[in-house]
Amino acid sequence: MARKPLFAGNWKMNLNHLEAINLVQKLAFTLTDRDYDKADVAVMPPFTDLRSVQTLVDADKLRITYGAQDLSAQDSGAYTGEICGSMLSKLGCTYVLVGHSERREYHGEAEMLCNAKVKAAYRHSLTPILCVGEGLPVRQEGRHVEHTLAQLDGALEGVTAEQVKSIVIAYEPVWAIGTGEVATPKDAQEVCGAIRTRLAELYGDDVASVVRILYGGSVKSGNVAGIMAEADIDGALVGGASLDAGEFAKICRLGETAG
Ligand SMILES: O=C[C@H](O)COP(=O)(O)O
Numbered sequence: 001m002a003r004k005p006l007f008a009g010n011w012k013m014n015l016n017h018l019e020a021i022n023l024v025q026k027l028a029f030t031l032t033d034r035d036y037d038k039a040d041v042a043v044m045p046p047f048t049d050l051r052s053v054q055t056l057v058d059a060d061k062l063r064i065t066y067g068a069q070d071l072s073a074q075d076s077g078a079y080t081g082e083i084c085g086s087m088l089s090k091l092g093c094t095y096v097l098v099g100h101s102e103r104r105e106y107h108g109e110a111e112m113l114c115n116a117k118v119k120a121a122y123r124h125s126l127t128p129i130l131c132v133g134e135g136l137p138v139r140q141e142g143r144h145v146e147h148t149l150a151q152l153d154g155a156l157e158g159v160t161a162e163q164v165k166s167i168v169i170a171y172e173p174v175w176a177i178g179t180g181e182v183a184t185p186k187d188a189q190e191v192c193g194a195i196r197t198r199l200a201e202l203y204g205d206d207v208a209s210v211v212r213i214l215y216g217g218s219v220k221s222g223n224v225a226g227i228m229a230e231a232d233i234d235g236a237l238v239g240g241a242s243l244d245a246g247e248f249a250k251i252c253r254l255g256e257t258a259g
Contacts, residue, residue, distance in 0.1 A: 006042065006214060007251055075124075098114055110154075115154060122163050131172055
């Protein structure tokens with residue numbers, strides 16, 4: 001079964017709500033129905049931008065989807081500063097990132113918490129984009145596949161096959177994030193292929209064959225086509241380059257300027 005590519009722009013802690021409107025408007029101007037027929041396009045703005053993005057998407061009936069960069073594992077209560085899944089689904093979010101390497105590094109998020117967040121996303125009809133990937137020392141030791149699969153196993157503990165069918169996995173080697181150091185297509189395929197094989201072991205081929213696996217790490221319009229040519233890569237999680245509407249649109253078109 002063919003998997004529709006997904007290009008998700010993770011804005012990280014950039015762009016206020018006015019800048020968000022500006023960027024989404026520019027994207028909407030640039031992308032055509034033909035682009036959306038070929039690939040799903042999503043933006044992942046900071047929490048404070050989501051209401052503005054929702055208003056714009058609803059008012060102009062845009063085909064751009066959006067999501068949040070994180071969610072709480074809890075559903076409500078005394079958790080100062082946290083945002084729960086029901087708040088995000090109420091804002092029309094389709095996706096939510098779980099376990100981005102910056103959450104893992106700066107907020108100590110590990111497998112148990114990622115697992116709880118994946119389950120929280122499903123409780124509120126959000127599609128988790130589960131991020132996995134190794135840092136440089138692990139890659140240098142040659143343990144990148146083992147390390148990434150351990151993150152995957154931990155985050156999927158107790159998650160059902162029916163749920164996993166809709167999950168998105170993003171393989172992001174930490175050494176390639178924001179560094180300009182993109183993994184070669186073969187490097188990316190090695191791990192993305194191993195992720196699909198593990199999904200098949202855990203849930204069967206029927207499930208593994210429909211799960212979208214993205215690559216993330218210094219993706220640009222100039223390198224996206226080579227990455228997308230690999231068998232187990234179904235799109236990209238784009239950081240820095242997604243802050244430029246023209247460049248992100250070009251990525252969604254695999255480097256082509258016209259849709
Ligand atoms: O979530 C996106 C990734 O961290 C990749 O970021 P980057 O494209 O700036 O390297």
